[in-house]
Structure formats: structure tokens, C-alpha cells
Amino acid sequence: MSLFVLKPGLLSSFQDLGRMGYQHLGVPVGGAMDSRAHRLANLLVGNPDEEATLEITLSGPMLRFDAAACIAITGAALGPTLNGKPVPNNRPLIIRKGDVLAFGARSAGLRAYVAWHGGIDLPMLLSSRSTYLRGGFGGYKGRALRAGDVLHPRVRLDEGGLDQLARELWDIRVYLPAILGLAPRAALRAMQGAHTGLFTDKSIDDFFASEYRISPQSERMGYRLQGNTLELKSSAQLLSEATSFGSVQVPPDGKPIVLMADRQTTGGYAKIAHIASVDLPAIAQCMPGDTVRFTPIGLEQAQELDAQRETAFEQLRQALGPVRRLLSDR
Incomplete structure (x- = not known):
């Protein structure tokens, strides 16, 4: 057979x-x-x-x-x-x-x-x-x-x-x-996290108000986003920590990367947000060249949506x- x-x-x-x-x-x-x-x-x-x-x-x-x-x-x-x-x-x-x-x-x-x-x-x-x-x-x-x-x-x-x-x-x-179902979203719901406060107020506002294009340099490890540059308030070094599917990390060039299924196990870049798990399928179905937006969501609401999906x-x-x-x- x-x-x-x-x-x-x-x-x-x-x-x-x-x-x-x-x-x-x-x-x-x-x-x-x-x-x-x-x-x-x-x-x-x-x-x-x-x-x-x-x-x-x-x-x-x-x-x-x-x-x-x-x-x-x-x-x-x-x-x-x-x-x-x-x-x-x-x-x-x-x-x-x-x-x-x-x-x-x-x-x-x-x-x-x-x-x-x-x-x-x-x-x-x-x-x-x-x-x-x-x-x-x-x-x-x-x-x-x-x-x-x-x-x-x-x-x-x-x-x-x-x-x-x-x-x-x-x-x-x-x-x-x-x-x-396979339903594209006008904006991906994302939660602020422990690192969000490390970014300038303008960068936080830009992240949730701007449109980003998925770079051709995107694959199962991560989606690189092209758009407004995000900046930290200071250049303080962070200790490496475990990574998760949907975390949005920002390397020194200020261009955010959405960590995907094959992400590295640890990382030391600041993370400006975390995409709600219920919306991870939506970004996984996006192609290089597609545009995405983000909208803020609270942890309790994200958990409620996850429970609804289950x-x-x-x-x-x-x-x-x-x-x-x-x-x-x-």
C-alpha cells in the first residue's frame, strides 16, 4: 500500500x-x-x-x-x-x-x-x-x-x-x-507584553496604527515586516529568554519580525507585542507582499477567544x- x-x-x-x-x-x-x-x-x-x-x-x-x-x-x-x-x-x-x-x-x-x-x-x-x-x-x-x-x-x-x-x-x-474557517482579518489582534514599555510612545502608536508589508525574506521561522521603524527608549541589553509563536520581536534595525512555527528557541530582542493565538492561523495564511495591521487586545479577551475556538x-x-x-x- x-x-x-x-x-x-x-x-x-x-x-x-x-x-x-x-x-x-x-x-x-x-x-x-x-x-x-x-x-x-x-x-x-x-x-x-x-x-x-x-x-x-x-x-x-x-x-x-x-x-x-x-x-x-x-x-x-x-x-x-x-x-x-x-x-x-x-x-x-x-x-x-x-x-x-x-x-x-x-x-x-x-x-x-x-x-x-x-x-x-x-x-x-x-x-x-x-x-x-x-x-x-x-x-x-x-x-x-x-x-x-x-x-x-x-x-x-x-x-x-x-x-x-x-x-x-x-x-x-x-x-x-x-x-x-479560512477568513482573512482586517487587523490581527495583539497583546502588549512585558517589553512593550521599553519602546517609545510613538513606536507603540505606530505599531498599532500603521500598515506593514510582509517581506520576501519571510518563511516558517519568522515573517519580517516592512513599515515604520520601531525604536526603544534606550539601548539597554536584554537577557535571552524563551520565544513563542506569534511574538513580535524588534531587532536593532527597528523592523519587526513575527516569530512563526520554526522560530529559534531563545532570543534577546525586545518584543513589542504578542499576536493572540486565535489569529495565528490568519497570519500563517498570509504571503510575502501581503499587508497586515495590528489592533490591541487584552489578555482576558484573547483567552476568551481561544476558549471559543476550542x-x-x-x-x-x-x-x-x-x-x-x-x-x-x-
Whole structure:
């Protein structure tokens, strides 16, 4: 039972929720850039949140299946097709032997996620199956996919009755709450932190009132922002401390950097703000050249939004019980 990579796409790598608990050893957390889309893809095929999905960036791969499977595609709208015919995001899809999954033109977002019922057979390394591209480990051989790679799904669906299974899955209504959808935001909500007071009042005002453009020098480690230069009140040195996904650090050149999934484990630059976790998927789906704005939010409000998102996931999990039952019977 195999899955053949005919074309690799621009950057396709396996990611899960990250490699937790190893930052003190210098190992980044990593994981999916858009954890919302990653979790949603797994939900749609009856997997736990922690199962690795294929993270696709801008230009998707072409994959040929030699056995039946159930997959789901979430996140960016990258024009997915099955045997040349368009297929939707955010639905469980039945794949038959010989089918070819491909991607076309992008219409929204940057990163799409593909989940397989049962997952892909990948080694567990430091409690994770995520690919750390800079370190060259994890995922599939520690790298992005290449043409000729052969993947092995852990679960093979029975070939008999696939048409009926496909109809039954299609008849299940999937109501996607807005908080779990691909929805660009006019402004990313960000909290002030312990370092915010180190910046001049003008810099703080500029950060929350100005528009920033995502630099071409942006990737999974961090998004460099082009816009107003931010200044500290003094040039005092700071002790290095642990970093987090969504922290906005400001190096000496005054150009902010949003730390992303593959961020370094520690850093000593002052951080002017921290993006609320509920809005991290929104910036993860932004491309170089896109513009972003920031709006202030309090910690309690950010926590409330995070709780609302988790409630939406749990409600969706309950609603997708029939999907899990249908697939478990196969």
C-alpha cells in the first residue's frame, strides 16, 4: 500500500502540533503553521489532532494512490483536483486505487493541509512527526517531498462498497463555524507584553496604527515586516529568554519580525507585542507582499477567544461522530 509523489510542489512537508518539551535542548517546537487547518483536516478523517498532515505551500504536489483511502484538504484554496476534476476543501473525500490528487491555481491563503484517515507511516522523533527543515530531521526523511518519494498510509480502506461509503460521507452535513474557517482579518489582534514599555510612545502608536508589508525574506521561522521603524527608549541589553509563536520581536534595525512555527528557541530582542493565538492561523495564511495591521487586545479577551475556538472544535468533533463511525467500520 503506497502513495507515489509524482510532483513535489513548492514546499510540501509533514507537520503535526509540534515537538513540545525540547526547547531547553535547543530544539524548536515547529509543527503546522496553521494549527487550525491542521486540526480540522484530522477531524474530517477521524484522526486525533496529533496525527501528522501534509503541509502544502502555495503550489501543491501531485500524488498517485495505489489503494483506497479517505483524505481531507483544508486551509488555503489551492485548486485541488482528483483525476482532473475539482474537489472541495473541508470535506472527507474517498480516494480509489489509481486516483491522482493534484493542485492548481491559488485563490486564497498560502498553506493547505492534507490528512489521511489513519495517517502516514512516519517515525516518531522526540515525541513528534513534524519535519524540521533547517535541522534536517523528522517527518519524511527530514526534508520536503521530492518527485519519486513513496509514502505509506497506515490504514487501507476495503475496496468493496466505496461508492456507498462516498455517498454516506457526502450526505453528512459539515457545518464549519466561522472561527474555524479560512477568513482573512482586517487587523490581527495583539497583546502588549512585558517589553512593550521599553519602546517609545510613538513606536507603540505606530505599531498599532500603521500598515506593514510582509517581506520576501519571510518563511516558517519568522515573517519580517516592512513599515515604520520601531525604536526603544534606550539601548539597554536584554537577557535571552524563551520565544513563542506569534511574538513580535524588534531587532536593532527597528523592523519587526513575527516569530512563526520554526522560530529559534531563545532570543534577546525586545518584543513589542504578542499576536493572540486565535489569529495565528490568519497570519500563517498570509504571503510575502501581503499587508497586515495590528489592533490591541487584552489578555482576558484573547483567552476568551481561544476558549471559543476550542468550544467550536469540540462541537465539530461531536457533529463528525458519524464520519468516525463510518470509517472505523471499514
